[in-house]
Amino acid sequence: xxxxxxxxxxxxxxxxxxxxxxxxxxxxxxxxxxxxxxxxxxxxxxxxxxxxxxxxxxxxxxxxxxxxxxxxxxxxxxxxxxxxxxxxxxxxxxxxxxxxxxxxxxxxxxxxxxxxxxxxxxxxxxxxxxxxxxxxxxxxxxxxxxxxxxxxxxxxxxxxxxxxxxxxxxxxxxxxxxxxxxxxxxxxxxxxxxxxxxxxxxxxxxxxxxxxxxxxxxxxxxxxxxxxxxxxxxxxxxxxxxxxxxxxxxxxxxxxxxxxxxxxxxxxxxxxxxxxxxxxxxxxxxxxxxxxxxxxxxxxxxxxxxxxxxxxxxxxx
Numbered sequence: 385x386x387x388x389x390x391x392x393x394x395x396x397x398x399x400x401x402x403x404x405x406x407x408x409x410x411x412x413x414x415x416x417x418x419x420x421x422x423x424x425x426x427x428x429x430x431x432x433x434x435x436x437x438x439x440x441x442x443x444x445x446x447x448x449x450x451x452x453x454x455x456x457x458x459x460x461x462x463x464x465x466x467x468x469x470x471x472x473x474x475x476x477x478x479x480x481x482x483x484x485x486x487x488x489x490x491x492x493x494x495x496x497x498x499x500x501x502x503x504x505x506x507x508x509x510x511x512x513x514x515x516x517x518x519x520x521x522x523x524x525x526x527x528x529x530x531x532x533x534x535x536x537x538x539x540x541x542x543x544x545x546x547x548x549x550x551x552x553x554x555x556x557x558x559x560x561x562x563x564x565x566x567x568x569x570x571x572x573x574x575x576x577x578x579x580x581x582x583x584x585x586x587x588x589x590x591x592x593x594x595x596x597x598x599x600x601x602x603x604x605x606x607x608x609x610x611x612x613x614x615x616x617x618x619x620x621x622x623x624x625x626x627x628x629x630x631x632x633x634x635x636x637x638x639x640x641x642x643x644x645x646x647x648x649x650x651x652x653x654x655x656x657x658x659x660x661x662x663x664x665x666x667x668x669x670x671x672x673x674x675x676x677x678x679x680x681x682x683x684x685x686x687x688x689x690x691x692x693x694x695x696x697x698x699x700x701x
Contacts, residue, residue: 405433405656408442408465408487410456410480412472412601416443419627423642424469427649433656448605449576450475457483467655469648470516472601473549477503477514486513488661490651492644493518494624495549495599498666507666515661517647519639519669521599521624522552526560528622528637531674532594533564535635535692536620543592543619545583545610546572550598557596573602580606584613592619599624599638607631611680620684626675629700634680639669673697 407428411421425441433439442463444456457479460468468484470477471492480489481503491498491514498504498518505511533539542561546554554570561568569590571583587595595614597603603610611632614621623629624638651664675698681688688696 402438404438404440405467406440406442406463406465407433407652407656408460408463408468408480409444410453410460410468410470410476411443411445412448412476412604413445420641420645424645424649427646428653431649431653433653446476448602450602451576453479454483460484461487467652469652471645471648472604474501475549476601481514488655489514489516490648490655490661491516491518492648494601495521495553497522497552504666507668509663510666511662513661515651515655515664515666517644517651517667517669519644521638522556524624524638524672525553525556525598527672528596528624528635529557529560529564529566531635531637531692532596532620532622533566535686535689536594539566539593541567541569541590541592543583543587543590543595544568544570545595545597545600545603546570547578547598547600547602548572548574549600549602553598557598576602578602578606580609580613584617584619587619588617594620594622596622597624597628597633615680615683618684620686621680626673626698626700629675629677629680629698632677632680634677634684634686636675638672640671640673644669675700677701 442460444460446452446456453475461483465487467488468480469490470480472494474496477491499507503514569592608631611621621633623633623636625641626636629636647667654664655661674696676688676696677700679701
């Protein structure tokens with residue numbers, strides 16, 4: 385028996401070490417603790433890819449600075465990753481495409497349509513080295529404006545935070561504004577860092593009744609600042625996902641980010657197991673959730689109408 389055990393030990397020692405898969409990840413913020421980032425890593429673990437065992441994540445953050453994206457992408461391209469993850473802004477995806485030659489890419493498109501922009505041939509068969517998930521940001525813009533108007537029927541001026549990545553959303557907002565008979569006071573940021581104090585001071589001078597922040601990955605570093613400024617200026621605020629209502633924004637309407645990142649992790653795992661991104665369908669997040677922060681509503685002296693509360697998916701108190 386002892387001789388047999390020794391032989392078995394010899395077999396175990398001779399087995400090759402488990403391969404470590406390298407995943408490159410570019411992100412707007414440096415917070416791996418974001419709930420959606422945690423959801424991504426946890427899903428990979430569930431699918432058999434575990435850090436310190438068979439998974440190494442190369443995480444590069446840009447700090448919300450567009451001029452740092454190309455450098456971060458170039459760094460990732462030099463790490464010989466098995467797959468690259470490009471969440472958030474289209475700028476992240478473009479930089480990773482340009483910096484790498486043939487490495488598969490999984491995107492989480494939050495402020496652009498990947499097929500309309502030409503990054504994939506079709507959703508069912510992407511046809512290249514890119515797959516991933518995306519949300520109908522442009523199409524949901526009008527609904528966000530409608531919800532603000534439903535909450536504030538007497539509102540006449542809606543302030544809008546925009547930047548270079550939100551042109552399609554802004555156009556949709558302008559069409560909806562004409563139908564709803566409201567005037568948009570648009571502040572389009574041109575240069576980083578964004579001057580949020582200056583924008584809200586202009587909104588105050590223009591006597592805005594509420595503020596709509598369009599969906600831009602470059603606003604994410606201001607997630608604490610923007611809702612607080614809206615509260616300071618007594619402006620009900622609307623955002624594109626619940627991470628903003630958790631940060632004291634009043635309302636949000638959009639895709640569940642954690643679920644989107646979990647679905648992206650599924651696609652990363654499929655690539656690591658040998659699937660070609662050209663054959664992995666791009667998924668659209670077609671369920672939007674409405675979130676309301678009741679604490680913020682109370683601070684603003686607002687009562688959420690029953691018509692809105694009945695459609696609310698998440699209540700933050």
